[in-house]
Amino acid sequence: MVQGNSTVWAGEFSMTPTVSTGVEYSDNVEEKKNGKDDFIMSVTPGGEVKYEASRLEFSAKGGLEIREYAKGVKKSENLGNLDASMKLEALENFMFLEVSDVYTQVYSDSTRGDLEEGENDSSGVTDQNRFVVSPYIETDLLKRTRVKSGYRYERYDYSSDKSTDKLIHTVFGDVDHELTDRWSLDTRLSYARHEPDNDASALDVYKLLVGTTYEYAEDSEVYFRVGPAYRVKENGGSSSDPSWEAGVVHALDKGMSLALTTKRDLEEDPESASPRDSIVHSVRFSQVLERADWYARVSYGTYESDSSVSDTNRWSPGIGGSYQLTERLKLTGGVSSSFADADSYTARYFGNAGLRYQFSETFAGRFQYRYKLVDTTGSDEDYQVNRFGVYLDASF
Template sequence: MNARLYRTPLGVAALILSCQAPLPALGADYRLIPSLVVGEEYNDNLFQSASNAKTDFVTRVQPSLALNATGGGFSTDLSYGIDYRYFAKGSRKDQFDHRAAMKGSFGSPEDFLHLDLADTYSRVSSNVARDVVNESLVVNQTLQNNALISPYLTWHLPGGSKLKTGYRYRDVRYWEGDGIDKIEHDGYAEWSREIKAGMVLSAAYSYARVNSELAALDRHEVYAGLRYDYGTGNFLYGNLGYDWQYFDNGKSSSDPFWDLGAGRDFGVLTAVIGTKVQYTEDPQTIATRNVSHYATLSRNFPRGFASFNASYSKYDKQDLLVRDVQKKVLLGLSGRYELLQYLALTLNLSGDRLDRTIGTEYPYHLTGGLAVDYSLSQHLVLGANYSYISYRNDLGSTKGAVEVNRAIVEMRLSL
């Protein structure tokens, strides 16, 4: 495995976990899942340029291995994969990418002492306002390792309430591109009580110390909330709170935050609406406050599904001398339908607009994709998909725009 994965304390912890898990005394159930994806991509604008499009054929070989183990007071999911890319026309050198995900949890028999571990190593978008990892192999991306260690205690209090007190250590590092490494120490207390079946009252306080090469800050958060589940697909919840941030350079900010949502299954359609505030991990800054409002309509069919989603997001990069704010409106439509038991068709359409662009970004971003999957067996699938991507200054004009056509054929094998 790539040595970079073990540059953090969690990398060492995950290695210990993977070595210790097979002990027979733990009595765990194990499942090992190897898989392989082999594909060929045609891309007529590999680097997404408006004036100097480079066409290339990219051969990809992606072997991976996943391990799931549960029992003896612990559970763990480990996966590792390699993504080899060969660029036939030499637009760039052959490339090896590594992907890893590690997740483990331990609990004492009396449900008091717990330990959670998590780590992901993968490509992420340089700009959190636009996720481009699934539409490009090379543009506006960086490698991220995000590690978490969290020991905590669960206190069972009189009256059926619970108090969870714990500590979180987070280590985020970047390679191959711009990215600000961060280390976070977080202490928290979360109280909850089930008032009646399906209705839970909660409250929490947390303190975080975040350090980076760019800046450092202390953050305090407090909130109270209520959730009510009253049937499959039917729920209401709301968390309201306030946070305070104090930067070491003397700057400070205080803002309300919330997480409100509702879902309803109408039979014909399922609807979900919500609004939330959260601090999003951003390669470019130490603190990005993300305000998001969203709505989704979906329907399941006997042989497929269809869904529509709309959202408005604001990304406030708060640690810069001049606050950099981006606002995005997104509309998306997706669906899948099984033409035959072994043949499925998938359609995706989306468009978004940024009200403020940075560098060479365009305000409008349009994508459309069509995919066909043919299942030869339970473990072997042949797939083909085409996608069109367009970045524009004007929604109705392609003048000066970036346009990309991608076509991919691949074989997916899992055992």
């Protein structure tokens, strides 16, 4: 640990190397009908770095999972992940610079939402690298009015040949005005240019959101923002649709919380040269107890299609939680599913259960079971997967 306070750049530095190793058995490692089984050996070196000074913050966390298949049913795989970010206060309380780089795996079909933990279907997954640089100014215009304005450079790169790399340039301006300590008004104005690397047309997006946030109790608020979004394609054609984001977050007694949200926005899609117009509604209930926590959630989304298929509607319910059996032993589990009705109706079911034992502050062992079932109407290629794994985790 390095500490200091003689200059604005002196700060605290920490670094934590990690490594995880394990053996997993899958009765359908190919994730298809009548797929073959195999044992998967994995080693995941990684770590976390943090640096914090009065005007500079930096953090990076990541790892590289190296997989070997005992029977050679699949080729060796290297799965990396990185979440790095930096924030620099170039001029005190006025000019800032933010840089981030996130490397992870995502579904090639963006309508499937966030990647399920432990997903092993490489045919429907691609590596995504999102690199962002954003210089901006943020300051108090008046006593209760704060402005933020700047530019954002956003680069998406994918490992799959079927995905489309792209570059997004955004100019934005935000104004927040506090009417009271609990009630504020805000305005979001932006222009974004989406430039795909292929021969597809570039897209210009103009968007205005005006709204308010009201904190009616501790840890409880209601908010909404609404406005027009105007899209113009470089090779011709335009459209204008409303855009919004709204929700209620309500804190209940005994550690319980309820959140209801709705949002319409353009969503990055790996397989498309342009973002998808999406409308997503969600409800989530959660509770944190002394030795346990759990949640239940459901979302419903409608996703814009290209000209070849109909829009996709998707339901995604789920429930999960954890329980501290002893000071060292923890039980986790959950089930989730998604139901989509694009060209055909596809249902996917996921389940997981795990035990983790903390041998010491820096060393732990865990057992993990995962289940997956894919059922598509009118298809005889439905399949299921059972996976059992034992792992050791260490930090230094």
